[in-house]
Amino acid sequence: EADIYQTPRYLVIGTGKKITLECSQTMGHDKMYWYQQDPGMELHLIHYSYGVNSTEKGDLSSESTVSRIRTEHFPLTLESARPSHTSQYLCASSDGRGTEAFFGQGTRLTVV
Amino acid sequence: TQLLEQSPQFLSIQEGENLTVYCNSSSVFSSLQWYRQEPGEGPVLLVTVVTGGEVKKLKRLTFQFGDARKDSSLHITAAQPGDTGLYLCAGAVFNKFYFGSGTKLNVKP
Numbered sequence: 751e752a753d754i755y756q757t758p759r760y761l762v763i764g765t766g767k768k769i770t771l772e773c774s775q776t777m778g779h780d781k782m783y784w785y786q787q788d789p790g791m792e793l794h795l796i797h798y799s800y801g802v803n804s805t806e807k808g809d810l811s812s813e814s815t816v817s818r819i820r821t822e823h824f825p826l827t828l829e830s831a832r833p834s835h836t837s838q839y840l841c842a843s844s845d846g847r848g849t850e851a852f853f854g855q856g857t858r859l860t861v862v
Numbered sequence: 863t864q865l866l867e868q869s870p871q872f873l874s875i876q877e878g879e880n881l882t883v884y885c886n887s888s889s890v891f892s893s894l895q896w897y898r899q900e901p902g903e904g905p906v907l908l909v910t911v912v913t914g915g916e917v918k919k920l921k922r923l924t925f926q927f928g929d930a931r932k933d934s935s936l937h938i939t940a941a942q943p944g945d946t947g948l949y950l951c952a953g954a955v956f957n958k959f960y961f962g963s964g965t966k967l968n969v970k971p
Contacts, residue, residue: 756904781957789901790948793961800957808958840904848957849893849912853904 753777756841756854763831763861771826771857773841781844782824783851786810786837793840799824831861865889866953866962874968878940883965885951886933892954894927894934899948899964941969 754775763769775782780801785793785808795808799818813835814828824843828835838858842851866887875881885894893912897905909918911927911934918925922945924937934951946969951962 783959785961790964790966792963793905793950793952795958795960798958838902842904842959844957844959848954850895850907850910850954851952851959852907853897856902856904858902 754854756857760858767831769828773824775843779843779845783842785840833861836861865960868962872966881938883936890931895952897950943969943971945969
């Protein structure tokens with residue numbers, strides 16, 4: 751059982767608001783990832799981190815930003831939400847071997 | 863550009879039937895994973911295959927990694943309604959995970 755948690759599970763917010771999606775893992779994994787997924791579709795990597803103070807943009811361009819101040823915590827921030835940001839956001843982590851990723855339950859974001 | 867191609871995209875079968883889902887790529891992966899995802903939830907890891915030619919069994923599910931580590935298959939024997947979901951394959955390259963577009967399986971009772 752993977753110990754990775756995302757909050758909130760669901761968020762409905764107005765255009766222009768600033769939001770932060772939380773992701774925490776208790777497995778001591780160095781590598782963490784954020785994926786964006788539209789319903790029933792593939793996952794697109796938007797951010798990743800290989801350790802504290804390390805963050806990189808993924809293959810899908812995103813207006814969001816991330817930070818990695820602590821190993822267990824990898825929050826994602828949108829400074830000004832827009833309806834085009836409506837999607838499911840999935841956080842994952844991986845151990846040093848990098849052979850498998852464990853996912854949180856996701857945050858479904860709706861921007862109205 | 864889609865790194866991993868999954869087929870079929872959709873599959874609707876009767877309970878008790880067998881099925882195979884394919885995951886293909888022109889790239890070589892250090893490992894390949896299969897996940898199952900329920901609507902509104904995160905993907906749940908089913909299996910990881912690492913060695914070319916490797917076969918792993920998980921109850922009624924059989925996973926195979928191609929000899930060249932570019933492709934994989936998932937075979938389900940005697941499918942049950944509880945197997946319904948989105949099946950995703952993912953390949954690991956330099957500590958990043960690339961996902962296929964998924965196979966939506968519906969098993970009718």
